[in-house]
Amino acid sequence: MNQEHTLTDAVAADFPTLDRQDEHQLLPQLVAHLRQHRTKLRQEWATRIHDAHLLDAMTPQEMSTETTSVYDNYVEVLETGSVEALQHYARDLSERIIPRGVETHEVVGIVLLLRDVLARSLFEKYQRDFSLLNRVLDAYEPAANRIANTVAVSFVDERERVIRQQQDAIKELSTPVLPVRERLLILPIIGVLDSERAKQLTEQLLTGIRTHRAKVVVIDITGAPDVDETVANHLVQTVDASRLMGASVIITGLSPEIAQTLVTIGVDLSKMNTIGDLQGGLEEAERLLGYTVARRDGSGG
């Protein structure tokens, strides 16, 4: 009886403002504690991250900066109950570490480690009053889980966004329409062409023809390993559609196999302007453009 009384007094002395009847007062007290022991707890956390081989991709200095930020954000969420700032920070952090190959389990792992480090510290702090400890943990755990959840979701969202962005960028890159000189575009086709990419390529080329007012287009298919019937059909359609936009097409890099495929699907190769290699194609393109200019100069003079 007496001893219990002393214990309570000791706790009360630790937290003079603590009103044990008021659960709402618990979190602010936790926050104060976590702020007070920030350096020590953060260090302990960093050590455990290191031991668990998480975030190996980061330098010690980066680790120090990021763990401090995460720690402060973490405590701030406990204090304000709002995850908004943490969400922003988590997105930001994700954006920085995703390109370095950090995986979802690592991010979730470090947040769970922090949760445990802080929980352990709270346990040490309140172990003298078991019922108070219970209530402290009751207040802490839901908030901590919410934080872990927020960080994980932010990371996954960000990663998906980055992946989508990269895919778009690759799509763009894989069908570059290059303006070589006035009125002349080169479209090098590199990599495997499927129906979807072939369609995209045609759309880009047609828009490019209008934008650059191209009169000649050189499509170089040296870099396309496989051209099956479907792709060959797309190729023919691209040539036709370019003509409808007023541009002539020269195809370069046509292998005997692809030529055979074109013949198989009934393409009259004599009606397609095909040249062995890109260099020859460019010369032919310039001849076509020069021819046009010469005629105009001749007739206009």
Next chain:
Amino acid sequence: MVRRIVRARVADHPAADDLVQETLVRVLGAAERVEPGMLEPYAIVTARHVVASMWKEQDRQRRNQHRVADLRLPDAPDEDLLQGEDRAAVAQALKHLSERERRTLLAHELHGQDTRSLADELGSTAGAVAAQLNRTRARLRVEYLLALEHTEPFSDRCRPVLIALSSGDRRRQREVDAGRHLLECDLCARLSHPLLARGQSRDDELRIPIRADADVVLARQGVRELAARVGFSGTDLTVIATAVSEVSRNIVRFADAGEVVVELLKEPRPGVRIVARDTGPGIPDVERALTDGFSTYHGLGLGLPGARRLMDEFAVVSEVARGTTVTMTKWCQEG
């Protein structure tokens, strides 16, 4: 009190274009001035006017305004005549409902009893009662219109089709092939106007009757506008419009009447489905018609095979002397 309910309903459910409900709402609005025994004839006259206004396809805003502002008894000169005619129509329509259906509907609409308390009385659930009320209303609308026309359906197919239209149940409409029946049956085509006028608020479906050249342009412009809303690229929109142009031209060329129905799809991903149907002579050999170079009119015969190349899914069902239905779908590219 009644007036407050009316206003609340009109304000809260601007889209509650339910013919019966609208009628009954007006009855409620006038209840203070109408003798209890007069309610039924009054409902009849009002219903007649509501139907008439729908036939005229007045825009909804005007109807709503009318509902709020003008709750006077209609004073048409031939009111007595109409009243007699309509009383008979409603009486006949009500005869097609079971006693229980009739009682439930009136309890709900006229006395404002909610579905939960109705469900308690009937030993059912509120959801089931609400669904039953919808079916009852759908049937009542159909029977009322039939009675007004002084006619019985021409075939067994009419009632199921009309009820499916009346209830706005699209799956059921497909099951009974409502679209085709409307092309073939004058009565149902006529009655479908007031029934479908209720559903005009649907903004993910478009129905374009095809009779003349100009309708082909309307159809492709309509489909372009609608499909733009689910995120198709400009190129895809043109591709879809071109396919619609081909299939609607076939209707103009080969059939007296037909329609193009455009429907936006959400599952499994965004897309658009186009159904083009006609009551033309039909295609004896669909396989051949889908072959390049096959031509039955002074053209290149590219209509069907061309449209097929443009779309992701394409199906033709044709019956000689009855007509052709082309169903085609285009899905949005992902990303």
Next chain:
Amino acid sequence: MATGPALVSILRQGPYLIASIHTALDDSQLIRFQKDLIDQIGRYRSRGVIIDVAALDVLDSFGSRTLRNIAEMARLRGALTVIVGIQPDVAFAMVSLGMGTGSVHAALDLEEGLEYLDSRLPAKDVGRAVSAPG
């Protein structure tokens, strides 16, 4: 008949006719356009025809075929035809449909179309075009 703005306009510029389609046309309007244009080619003994289709939302099998027919009839009357202004998405849909303009020449826009005709027609005709009032 039509009281609104003209659906098409056909302007004479020296030995050329410049026909512009201003809006989406239905089949009967296309046929009428074809007839009017061919009539005027004959009347003015035009040497070149430019058809500007930039305003067409769709060039389906009928539209493509009509353009081809016009070019062929114009050729029989001694005029060279060039189609200008086919939009990228329209061009894409045309070839996906399996249509083209056959041997009819296409150019990017009016300017390119004129240049094409100038380059293909005998210099004396072109000279007339240059000196003709714009």
